[in-house]
Amino acid sequence: METGMDVGMGMSMGTEMDMDMGMGMDNFWLPTTEARRSFSPGEAPSQVMNWYMTGNTVGRNGSENGQPHARSRAGPVEASAHDVLSPTRNMFRPTSQGTTPTTTLSESPSDSSGPSFPQRSVEVAETTPGGGSDDSSPQHAAVAENTIDNQLSVPQPSNWPAEFSLEFRQGYSNQLVGLSCESDPFLLRHYRFNAQGTYHMLRLDFRKVVDDVKSQDPSGPTAPTSQSNSSTDNDPIQFMMCDETIWADDIKATERLLSGDGTEAADMALLNKVVNPDLGARLLKLYSRFVHPRYPVLSLSDLRRIPESDCSLSLPIGIRSAVYALAAPFSFLDDELSVSKGYGDVPTEDLWAIAHRSFQRAGCLSHISLLQLCLLLLQMPPQNFVVAEPSKFWALSCSAVAIAENLGVNMEPTGWRLPREEIMLRRRLWWLTYVAHTWHALVYGRPSHLNDANWFVSKLTEDDFERGEGEDLDSRRSILQQIPICLAQFDLGLVAADVLKEFYSIRAHWESPTLNSLLSRAQPLRARIESWRQTLPLLSTRISELSEDDFDNGAALRLSHLTLEIMIFRALLRPLAYDAESVPERCQEPISTIFENCYICASVATEIVSSLRSKHFASFWPHYTRFQLCYVSTFILLNLAQSATKEMALRNKALLDKWRDTLRIQARAWPLARLAAMRLDAIFWKGVSSVIHGAGPDSPAVLLLNEPSSRESGDGRRT
Template identity: 30%
Template sequence: MDLLSASGSYAVYGHSPADTVDPRPDQPTLGPRAYKSRQNRPCDFCRARKAACKIAVAPPCALCHSYGRECTFVSGPQKRKRNASQAVSGDGQEPQRRRTDHADSELRLNGAGRLSTSSSPPSNSSPPASRSPVEDVLLDDDIGELNTSSRQVPGAEEAALLQNTDQPQAGRSDLRGHNVNNSVPRVGEFSLAELSTKNAALVGETGEADPYLCRRYRYENDECVLSNIVYRRIPLPPPPSLTDDAELGFAERPVIFMLPDDNLANTGEPRSDNSVLEAAQTELKTMVPTDVGVRLLKLFFRFVYPYFPVLSRTQMLAHDISTVLLDLPLSLQAGIYATSLPFLLYDDILATTIIHSPPPAARLYRICWLAIVQETHTPKLATLQACLLLLQRAPSNKYIMDTPFQWSLTAWTVSLAYLIGLGKSSVGWLGLPKWERRLRGRLWWATYVLDKWSFFGAGTPSHIRNDDFDVELPILAPNAPSTVEGSPCPSTAPVDDNAHDLLAVPSHFYHLVQLTTILSDTFDTYYSIRATSLTTNNFSLSVELAKPLRVRLKTWKDSFTASNSSAENSSPHLDTAIFSTIAPDTLDGNASLVLAYIVTVMALYRALLRAVDNLDSSLETSAYLHAAARSAVLKGAKECGKEAVEFVEDLSRGDVGVWDAFWHSCGFYTVWIQC
């Protein structure tokens, strides 16, 4: 019988306390149950569970091995209790005692992962043959819907067993998967980002576990344990009763995370010695004391967050910042410090203390990378955040493009994002804090942006396909404050992280994501290997495919210009509208977004010019139409080049408010490639 079909009606039948299993391997037999010798007594855990104690050669048994428990033989057999209906007969002889499945109270697991006792009504059905090892693991009551009703067990033997079970082995997690010294709070919500001793990986459909099989496990508090690994089920909202998707047979894939303990990856290679990491941690504390780190974090939220919101203001600024910094992993600490260094001048204290001898940014990035390599064995959200900040570093050489390490790190970051489940929309996940759901969405789109722009600049395909994620596009933050303390620029106003809408992001990041989707579609339309073969020599097809892309670019330009131009000084030109609204003492990073728009338009015209160059002049069909379209393409390409030159000239005349603002690293690459 299939295990999945049997799981719904499988019942756990108890065995006699003295029954044991012969240590020989199980052989499929027919007929009555094989004789089991009473000389080999079961271990304490199997006796309490009323499960077969299967010892192949030497302890531990199969059940204790699957739970990571010590196989002990301390407690003796439990005394049988008489049922109330079993009265003494008239001749003074006691009737034969019934051997039922629930003659004794079964020891079960309560919500905290400890053994408790519960009573079950007797059953007159005969017990089946002993379960296979696979059934013991998959269909075990401790993994399933646990009986939470408990009562006091009389007797010293049961009390001793309970006391022994409450104390897990040193260095291990208990049956609920929580370390005794660092348990996860279970009050209302559960955070995947704040697991200090575990890492969360989304269970995919082709990996070692299957989400459709995992959903058939029996969960308590949305968790179950299998082979010392906790599986966390994410509750989803109930689907609508009648929808088009339901009629077509579509259903939401089960969202289940595997939460292995970090200690299981201690032997993962390659890795650095602990002494090297400890030395790097000490060096970081020496270069950036806690008080300096607090100010650097504030500078990050003031000048970087509005353009690249990869941190959570709710979690980091709502608590004591010095404590928050100490709790951050080494990689993220170094990444935040290095990213915030260019803005030292805008802090009154740092501008007078360390401005002349700041911490070396190159060394901070090296520490960040050293820690990332170690943390990727047990990746968390903080590891991905550190990778994103490392990708945003300024190029080490001002005159040439960076090394291929940049693109390798981008691919690394994309794989981490998929591993921790960022490609799956978390808007409807129940039990996950709102701040974490907002952060997961922003981190995915930050990864998407860097992936598309980095590989576009490298001339290679992207690692993210539209079919591999379902994260909703972000929306503009409603009622965002117009100014931030110490920063008069409206565009640097951070979004309210307590906003009700889980998709709201700052204005700059919203327009960047929208523009990146257009760039991605442009690449897929013209620059993939198959698209190149179709459009290079087909001018008519190239022009036809460009029409919806040009409409989207015009819509984006109008939206961005309207959101950044004042009512008194509006300009039809994108670059003029940006530079005219920047005050001399203001940092505004929207200039990098203007550059990104120009590069996207140039990418479209490059594809059209490629088709014009390969156009066969001997073709007489629609010669007039081809001539008109060719003239329009050449004119549009000329205007695009003129706009790029004017933008560069405006940059050369720009104030420090443009140059000192936050620039996305991909902007540097594209300006060297395209201009």
């Protein structure tokens, strides 16, 4: 049965389910009558989910012309949760759908649409262009000191035995599980850690370095400690302990790129040896058609210069090599290469090694091509698709920001005395850097190195893209088709940056511990997402009504959009850990509405991924896509752990099983799904009950998994 989910308020749903969230004349949340009524898993597709309010002005105050206006930072959040959820209370005036608020040169695009931080016991009135704020200002610093330092009491240092050192285990690397990491520290607090604070898995362990009030002492009683409605009571702090053998392929690749004499002449000879002129021309054509339109790092004149054999440091050989490597996965779409591939693949290992060596040489100088090469390297596929990249990849993302700042790409070049093509390129490069770094910061759980006070490049328009003049018909059609997709990607990147800042920075986390304050931040962000969805028909139309091409073009954007929805809801779930004494409260407004929307959000994500086919897998996907899929897994597990009733636990467990089947099937044909599939399989291998152990023995989820039928299906514990 073809499915379709329309989640608009007041619209009859029938039994169709579309993998779409949204839509048009929706209110922000479920109406109270729907939210209070529980429903079975089979009814989920027909529920009305009012995710958004109509065309909100994305969190801006008063004047809409970008003029300075006053904004006050109030003390404690006084509005009730019901008021925050209300579609008519605490909301700004709507704007027309299909348009986005304009940003003037006097304001930061990010700050112009972001909600202000709710502060405690401090009122600071400020006037800033466009409502933006400078985090480094004295006023802000004073507020931060008042709100954070007064909450945080630093414990006295203790002296633990040497075996508790993070560096004690030979052959294991350690890295912090950040707040926004796909592993989710608030889900990890439910894991059954041993007496040493370690949860063992295969080649990957989790180590907690502090206990928190919502976690259970492994050596103590099995019942969880008392809960609170605050997310800052001894926050969970864990580290990933990774068996370094999982990165053996990365180490070999690093040794390979360091081998040889490392000169540009030697790399040029190697490149000409592994890619002859005919092969190079075919790969360049594939890149121009399938990669460049979705990732316009290079100008068309750059692409035309690539076949030249006299590459210089101003257009380093690494760009040519990286272009060939990124085009190689599409060789099956070339008549000749699809045949010759049966006798030998394009040697991408050599090509990426050449690109990395070229990047090191080019770093001695300063050209736009250095940033271009860095952004191309950020799209390098992993050595092993079931393993997360080593930490050097995050360092490369930070390098892109540093290079862009060094070149002045973070500044608006429109009025500069430069050729028009160079101005267009510089503007595109900044936004490509901004979006890539923001998403990498989010999926790796790291603080963004972008400071809104230190950049301004106005939002891109269609005039910032070359139209493909002089290219073949297929390439030109692809370029024109992808321009609005790229613009939507950049706009969504601004929302992603504010989700990271509002919920997953250390400061924001400490300043918004209660459900009320979290809701006040979530409301304008989710309204911005709905406003963004209305900018393109392929984002707001039911998938069942989209053409094959439209679904293919919008698939990556839809997955990114869903990831941000998950990140917002994940933050809202922090203060809602299961507590038997508060079950009646969990079944009423507004908490019941949050649980309902979390379930539907995860259901939509499952349906979208299950709708992807081989044609979609063959498209160019952002590098961070494979981590976005992991978010769905941990989000469903968190919903299961925090289920307030047995009915909720049953439907979340059923959804988890469906998602696992989806990942297993898709991972066979889609390498980007293998990391998420492997990690979820590992959880089932250990036993789902050990992952939600911290919810407590009387929680509906633990009781469900302890039933004989669950144990027989492999959901029980494994030691």
